[in-house]
Amino acid sequence: MNARHARYPFLGDARQAVQAAGVDLADVVAEDDAVVERARERVVGALTDGDVGGRARSDRVELLSYPVARVLVSVVDEHVLVRKYADAEARAAYDRFTADETDDTELKSVGDDASLSRRDLLREFDLSDDVRETPGGYDVDVSTYLQLSSSLRGDDWRLVNRALDDGRVPVSEPELDLLLQQAVRDRVAEGLPLDVPDEIAEAMEAPATAVRDVLADMDLTREIDTVVPELFPPCMQHLLDQVQRGEHLPHHSRFAITAFLANVGLSTDEIVELYKVNPGFGEEMTRYQTDHIRGESSPTEYTAPSCATMKAYGDCTNPDDLCDAINHPLSYYEAKLDDADEDDLDDWREREDEETDAEA
Ligand code: SF4
Known part of the structure; x- marks a missing residue:
């Protein structure tokens, strides 16, 4: 488990690092208060501020708090929570990888293994063939573009307002970063809510109650009064x-x-x-x-x-x-x-x- 796993816990190799360390989530939620507390902070922060909060000092605590936060979201099991949590994790990742891309400090140039490049992310999401660098920015395979832009608001993202060239959509570098943010969001939301074993759900009852209280205070589970x-x-x-x-x-x-x-x-x-x-x-x-x-x-x-x-x-x-x-x-x-x-x-x-x- 290293600093990069802690900064980008949704990565496949972060998950493998957790598996390789032989971590049993049931033991973690039962015994590791620091991890559970950081997980609660991630989820509550996502609800109240749209932000998963500052990193824990320990890479281990920071990394493990991510799968535990996903468990916590699953135990509470409200659609609005899944959405806000995935948005907040994706925003944190966006802030970090865009900072990594523009960071040309000496530290990075001598090899900061905590950083993640745009190219790393494309590889992570299996998009290296779908996104090509061009002199003016990038172009994206149209089906990938449609999939990643589907939740983005604004007429500029609509395909009818885009130059489409031979099945590819040109995008600028900042636009590609926003599409990658969506890819992170989809990865975080994937599989949520999880099917949580009773033993783990019971151990998570106190933080789950805290999250439910925040939800109730915010009245996010709105009364539906719309008929479509x-x-x-x-x-x-x-x-x-x-x-x-x-x-x-x-x-x-x-x-x-x-x-x-x-x-x-x-x-x-x-x-x-x-x-x-x-x-x-x-x-x-x-x-x-x-x-x-x-x-x-x-x-x-x-x-x-x-x-x-x-x-x-x-x-x-x-x-x-x-x-x-x-x-x-x-x-x-x-x-x-x-x-x-x-x-x-x-x-x-x-x-x-x-x-x-x-x-x-
Ligand atoms: S179609 Fe079935 S699974 Fe879907 S909302 Fe209705 S009852 Fe639930």
């Missing part, structure tokens, strides 16, 4: 289609879609309106069931079933890649809303209002 059916998870899109085609749904499926629609912000009237196309529709019964689920005629406001329950009832339909990363249809929808551009969110209720206005 195109962003619903596949299971709910399927159930909604069935409702709108007038098909008869078993009770559990009807409960699932009704609770989901209520949870994302539809009123009882709007849900009743949606069900009216169903030939077996009984307004009074639908209104009663919907009010019940919404907690207006019962002591409980019901939440849509988790993925595990949906699967158990055969209501999980056409799961996609995002489904592998979440465990609740509402988390899927939150993730989609988080990733969408705010201006592109076309709320179904507003569409309905505009159509009504147009007809009037």
Whole structure:
């Protein structure tokens, strides 16, 4: 374990160094308070400041705190946390590798093995063939460009605003650095949330509670009040289609879609309106069931079933890649809303209002 591993803990050889040292994460989280504390600091800092905080003095503590922080993020298991944590780790890496690139001090020239060059990063992410140096900067294979720029905001990144030359997209050096930051972000987020063994999850309960408290204070797990059916998870899109085609749904499926629609912000009237196309529709019964689920005629406001329950009832339909990363249809929808551009969110209720206005 060396200084470079500590500075860039997402690198493949940093992971190998941890393995080669025979480190058992269960022992670390149970016994090494310094590592757990630095992991907590990474995660809390990512939430509060978008920053993973200053390095620990010990390379060992700094390096091991990275896998432990990933475990901590997984135990808390909130999409917004995964996103903010990966962003903060990627930003720290960006600050370091861009500083390494511009650092021409004597120390570096005599061989500072803690530094990482742009070329090292391209090799790390298997991008050496996809990114070529040109007299004006770099050009990037179009599919790699699309993949790495997909989360970057701003019209300048859109392919239609780029010169495309024989399947390659020219980018400047600072732009390449931002694309590499995205590659780091994807690496950090890869596999999160992890499947954490019970023994480790229990040992991490205190820092996990601390992180949950910060999340609760920041109110990042926002109330959803946006209805964009195109962003619903596949299971709910399927159930909604069935409702709108007038098909008869078993009770559990009807409960699932009704609770989901209520949870994302539809009123009882709007849900009743949606069900009216169903030939077996009984307004009074639908209104009663919907009010019940919404907690207006019962002591409980019901939440849509988790993925595990949906699967158990055969209501999980056409799961996609995002489904592998979440465990609740509402988390899927939150993730989609988080990733969408705010201006592109076309709320179904507003569409309905505009159509009504147009007809009037
Ligand atoms: S995995 Fe969950 S969100 Fe995805 S389709 Fe199945 S139930 Fe829906």
